[in-house]
Amino acid sequence: MAVTLQTGPVRKALPVKAAGRGVETTLRSHTQVALRSAILNGQFVAGQKLVERELCELTGASRSVLREALVNLEVNGLIERQSYCGYRVTELDARTVCEIFELRSSLETQAAVLFAERASEAELEALNRQLEKLEDCVENFDIEIMRPVKEGYYDILFTGCRNRELRRALENIIDRVCHLRSRLMRDPELRVTSLHEMQKLTAALLKRDPIATRAASLAHLDSAKEAVLASMADEVFKDDL
């Protein structure tokens, strides 16, 4: 019987182990993260069809692993599936962007208000320090590290609001427009405007002032929404050329 020395099963054995301990070690989670990053970084353009075999080659995962990762992304709304037609990167029209920002405003403002109410003094200080880092980024045009710094700011905010469900919902919805926002930050003027808004928000948070916090958060998000919508209009215009 079966010595079965055929090509297949002798795969790369244990690439998982090598990944280390702290992070999730399953191929699935690794594949998930890789695909998510690819979409968020804009490597896959919106509307693009995602062929499973190609993704397998790209990530090194088998189809079963890949498909489970795809289900995850689908539930989070990053991709859409149609029977026997595969997955596509979700396209965002203006209406959806408005809906996303409407939801996000509600969630993020609540998070900010709760942060002002519940955060520890240490968290207030940490938030302030993170803001200073962001100021440095803007000043020195360190556009590359701006995203992780901003994510750090939000991480403090979402932790300090003391609601993991809120955090989960927020991180999910933010993913949906993340890549759009990244591209916008190439515009120096928008960077300065955005920073100024975040300074106002931070000041309100440091004073634990719920009214000012709410106002600053809503203003910031409204501004972000308008910028995204404007850039989308530009895209449409470019397509017409």
Add this chain to the structure above:
Amino acid sequence: MAVTLQTGPVRKALPVKAAGRGVETTLRSHTQVALRSAILNGQFVAGQKLVERELCELTGASRSVLREALVNLEVNGLIERQSYCGYRVTELDARTVCEIFELRSSLETQAAVLFAERASEAELEALNRQLEKLEDCVENFDIEIMRPVKEGYYDILFTGCRNRELRRALENIIDRVCHLRSRLMRDPELRVTSLHEMQKLTAALLKRDPIATRAASLAHLDSAKEAVLASMADEVFKDDL
């Protein structure tokens, strides 16, 4: 004994086709819905371990299909996975319930306020009719059909608020405490209280009064939260016996 004699490679050909057109026809979505219902109906108790092979036999799905369905439930927080230890139904402690209701209050109140602002006259009427159905249920102790009737009410509400992302987030979070709420509705007193609160909410919505809507929604959800927390305390007490 296994009543289902679908053991072998003899696949059941096209059970999918039979499902019709409107609904999703894939085995995966069918399996997903079945598992979700089972959890929401309390067939699987919180904390219970879910063995894949058993779920396969229960749903008739193969493991690949089943696992993709499980990923979906996992992303929505209904079940939790641990490497090589499988899935378990997510257990809700008091803190998590508080967090869920805090988030839900925010979302549902926003939805209600937006409904008051944006719903069509037809939707206002539909909401009122649905409330009347609910009144009949409570009056006639039709506890079985109460859940679908309430879901119908919320369906109108979530449609009329004109925000699909908000709807998505809400339906997700509501799932998490759905089974708890169902059990509570066995209590006649709570049914009457809950109905009264919904009457107040509906009245505010019909008048398109945002202030009254907000107040009624928050009051309703706070009351629901307290009821759930109280029942959880009872559960703990019962465990001690």
Add this chain to the structure above:
DNA sequence: CAACATAAAATTGTATACAATATATAGTTC
């Protein structure tokens, strides 16, 4: 009998094989 080490079974993680459907290509007809 308790405690530990070891082996067997069960369960999950991963990879591949087969079936159903959709898309693309080639051929035929007018």
Add this chain to the structure above:
DNA sequence: GAACTATATATTGTATACAATTTTATGTTG
């Protein structure tokens, strides 16, 4: 040559097989 049909290819949907790990059972030793 355009439009339609039939065939071939590609891609997704589904099922099964193999590997890694954990859990349970077994046996040994003090």
